[in-house]
Amino acid sequence: MNRSQDVILDVTGLKMYFPVTRGLFRRKIADVKAVDDVSFNLYQDETLGLVGESGCGKTTIGRCVLGLYKATAGKINFMGQDIAAMKEKNVRKIRKHMALIFQDPYSSLDPRQSAGSIVGEPLQIHNIVTSRSEYRDRVEELFRIVGLDPSMSGRFPHEFSGGQRQRIGIARALACDPSLIVCDEPISALDVSIQAQIINLLEELQDSVKQLSYLFIAHDLSVVRHISDRVAVMYLGHIMEICKSRELYQSPLHPYTRALLSAVPIADPFVEETRERIILKGEVPSPLNPPPGCPFHPRCFMAIPECAEAVPELRTISEGHKAACIRV
Amino acid sequence: MTRLLEVEKLKTQFKTESGIVKAVDGVSYYIDEQEIVGMVGESGCGKSVSQLSVMQLISTPGKITGGEVRFENKNLLKYKANGSEMRAIRGAKIAMIFQEPMTSLNPVLTIGQQLTEMLVLHLKMSEEDARKKAINLMSLVGIPAAEKRLEDYPHNFSGGMRQRVMIAMGLSCNPKILIADEPTTALDVTTQAQLLEMMKDMVQQFRASLIIVTHNLGVVARYAHRIYIMYAGRIVESGTTKDIFREPRHPYTIGLLRSIPRLDEEEGAKLVPINGLPPNLINMPPTCAFLPRCSHKIKKCQTEPWPEMKDVGNNHFVRCYADTKEKKK
Numbered sequence: 001m002n003r004s005q006d007v008i009l010d011v012t013g014l015k016m017y018f019p020v021t022r023g024l025f026r027r028k029i030a031d032v033k034a035v036d037d038v039s040f041n042l043y044q045d046e047t048l049g050l051v052g053e054s055g056c057g058k059t060t061i062g063r064c065v066l067g068l069y070k071a072t073a074g075k076i077n078f079m080g081q082d083i084a085a086m087k088e089k090n091v092r093k094i095r096k097h098m099a100l101i102f103q104d105p106y107s108s109l110d111p112r113q114s115a116g117s118i119v120g121e122p123l124q125i126h127n128i129v130t131s132r133s134e135y136r137d138r139v140e141e142l143f144r145i146v147g148l149d150p151s152m153s154g155r156f157p158h159e160f161s162g163g164q165r166q167r168i169g170i171a172r173a174l175a176c177d178p179s180l181i182v183c184d185e186p187i188s189a190l191d192v193s194i195q196a197q198i199i200n201l202l203e204e205l206q207d208s209v210k211q212l213s214y215l216f217i218a219h220d221l222s223v224v225r226h227i228s229d230r231v232a233v234m235y236l237g238h239i240m241e242i243c244k245s246r247e248l249y250q251s252p253l254h255p256y257t258r259a260l261l262s263a264v265p266i267a268d269p270f271v272e273e274t275r276e277r278i279i280l281k282g283e284v285p286s287p288l289n290p291p292p293g294c295p296f297h298p299r300c301f302m303a304i305p306e307c308a309e310a311v312p313e314l315r316t317i318s319e320g321h322k323a324a325c326i327r328v
Numbered sequence: 329m330t331r332l333l334e335v336e337k338l339k340t341q342f343k344t345e346s347g348i349v350k351a352v353d354g355v356s357y358y359i360d361e362q363e364i365v366g367m368v369g370e371s372g373c374g375k376s377v378s379q380l381s382v383m384q385l386i387s388t389p390g391k392i393t394g395g396e397v398r399f400e401n402k403n404l405l406k407y408k409a410n411g412s413e414m415r416a417i418r419g420a421k422i423a424m425i426f427q428e429p430m431t432s433l434n435p436v437l438t439i440g441q442q443l444t445e446m447l448v449l450h451l452k453m454s455e456e457d458a459r460k461k462a463i464n465l466m467s468l469v470g471i472p473a474a475e476k477r478l479e480d481y482p483h484n485f486s487g488g489m490r491q492r493v494m495i496a497m498g499l500s501c502n503p504k505i506l507i508a509d510e511p512t513t514a515l516d517v518t519t520q521a522q523l524l525e526m527m528k529d530m531v532q533q534f535r536a537s538l539i540i541v542t543h544n545l546g547v548v549a550r551y552a553h554r555i556y557i558m559y560a561g562r563i564v565e566s567g568t569t570k571d572i573f574r575e576p577r578h579p580y581t582i583g584l585l586r587s588i589p590r591l592d593e594e595e596g597a598k599l600v601p602i603n604g605l606p607p608n609l610i611n612m613p614p615t616c617a618f619l620p621r622c623s624h625k626i627k628k629c630q631t632e633p634w635p636e637m638k639d640v641g642n643n644h645f646v647r648c649y650a651d652t653k654e655k656k657k
Contacts, residue, residue: 192587193602194601219517222591225589226589260518265544265547266550266592267545267546268592271592277521279521
């Protein structure tokens with residue numbers, strides 16, 4: 001994947017707080033800080049992986065980018081326009097250029113809609129096609145692109161396997177020629193031997209379709225590393241480290257990244273014998289009541305008293321490699 | 329090492345409206361004392377059903393239709409599923425941990441009640457002794473403030489903590505064998521690592537054997553001594569973990585290893601997916617079930633029935649006609 005230097009998505013200082021209310025008058029008592037001051041950018045033709053454990057805010061970022069959540073603060077600059085500041089009506093217009101691939105290929109497809117009409121619906125909503133024959137041709141083309149037989153377009157979702165359904169979801173996402181696709185755990189509901197088929201399809205699409213960037217959200221570090229050009233590691237609403245995929249395994253900087261890497265077993269007993277094994281203590285704290293200072297410091301094996309004082313900024317350590325830790 | 333459990337030609341079928349599903353079709357395996365064995369396969373390959381059959385936890389429309397499960401010189405399948413002999417083994421000598429800790433704990437009883445119930449029932453302990461032992465077990469599996477948490481209900485615990493409770497329960501009667509069915513699949517990565525590491529230590533400490541049922545090849549590479557690979561209701565390859573990863577012989581195993589991304593792979597590495605889909609277990613042809621997806625098939629595969637397990641040396645068995653060893657290089 002050759003990366004041009006055009007930034008397609010520029011997120012700065014993004015915050016997404018969900019209020020917690022109580023009582024008859026829905027009095028606000030606290031905030032769940034799902035995403036807390038996150039900045040990153042995504043280049044044209046690039047894949048940026050967002051990885052982290054459940055509740056780290058990776059999905060929330062995806063939804064903010066798509067304009068599905070109204071961000072509490074911050075800027076989301078997509079193709080020169082700030083989505084976070086836009087009215088819903090205008091967001092709809094710009095959403096033509098972005099798409100979402102869901103995790104669950106079973107619940108994300110309308111069971112009473114034929115596969116063809118699922119794929120073709122965005123074409124009608126955004127008035128992309130002008131005639132019935134053009135519509136038919138485009139749907140057929142989309143089916144072929146994702147490796148489905150166009151003659152199956154009359155069938156309903158239950159007649160397809162999990163992998164095929166995910167292909168339908170991908171075809172729908174491609175319908176409007178988007179510049180950005182947010183892939184939210186696109187393969188984690190699939191069987192092991194099917195996962196590779198979908199990963200390869202996503203990679204091939206990026207090579208064949210012009211100007212397509214992915215924001216790839218997943219918890220599986222091996223998959224994220226495989227498909228992404230750069231990876232951002234998240235913890236409790238913050239980005240802890242962001243770097244090129246190749247550097248992630250070779251030279252991780254943040255202690256959380258190191259622990260996360262060591263927690264993922266590699267399917268090779270000979271490599272496993274020699275690997276560093278960091279077992280973290282305790283569990284991820286609630287985002288309702290995050291610890292002061294660095295969110296990771298209560299579980300960190302490198303923590304010093306200063307870590308509890310201030311949230312460390314995400315600073316550049318080497319070219320293209322940033323980490324939010326005062327100990328690196 | 330002494331043989332602890334030996335399963336032979338186990339068959340379990342489910343009667344459905346569209347036909348008989350041969351979920352487990354002649355599965356044979358064994359586990360030695362203090363051994364960690366991995367059962368690997370995709371969903372629907374029969375890896376869980378074979379474990380449930382060993383425990384006789386199969387309910388209608390499922391039925392165990394053949395085979396033997398030898399444990400302590402007895403064939404467990406001779407016992408009635410809910411008879412006293414089977415109940416004395418299930419949970420006590422062979423314990424099982426399930427994937428979903430929320431659905432396997434009773435939401436209306438406290439953790440203490442559920443933990444002590446087993447001790448009173450199987451070990452005939454007094455309530456008071458059982459309570460002490462329960463506290464002890466809970467701190468062993470890493471639950472802080474064990475005495476206080478005994479009064480809590482399952483919903484007060486996080487997913488990882490619930491699974492710790494399940495492990496404590498599984499170990500409570502000093503079982504000979506602990507069967508863990510996808511024990512960490514529903515959990516976060518760092519919690520998975522915590523729990524698997526703890527489980528490995530626990531079975532060592534309790535001198536028990538562990539069967540890990542999983543679809544994750546990394547987990548077995550890290551923890552298992554021996555591995556069984558299952559496909560479409562049968563075991564297709566078995567051997568020591570090192571042999572299977574160094575020299576996988578069944579086309580399915582080879583395919584699986586090539587299709588998963590590795591954390592330490594070279595940049596630009598390509599995955600080679602296994603084409604096609606896992607078969608429907610109703611009306612299976614007599615030929616090898618992997619044949620339609622196989623990239624190593626030879627003429628014999630099309631005409632002959634599914635091959636028997638063939639010894640390829642060093643306790644490494646494979647169910648395949650093709651000579652995959654040469655093709656791989």
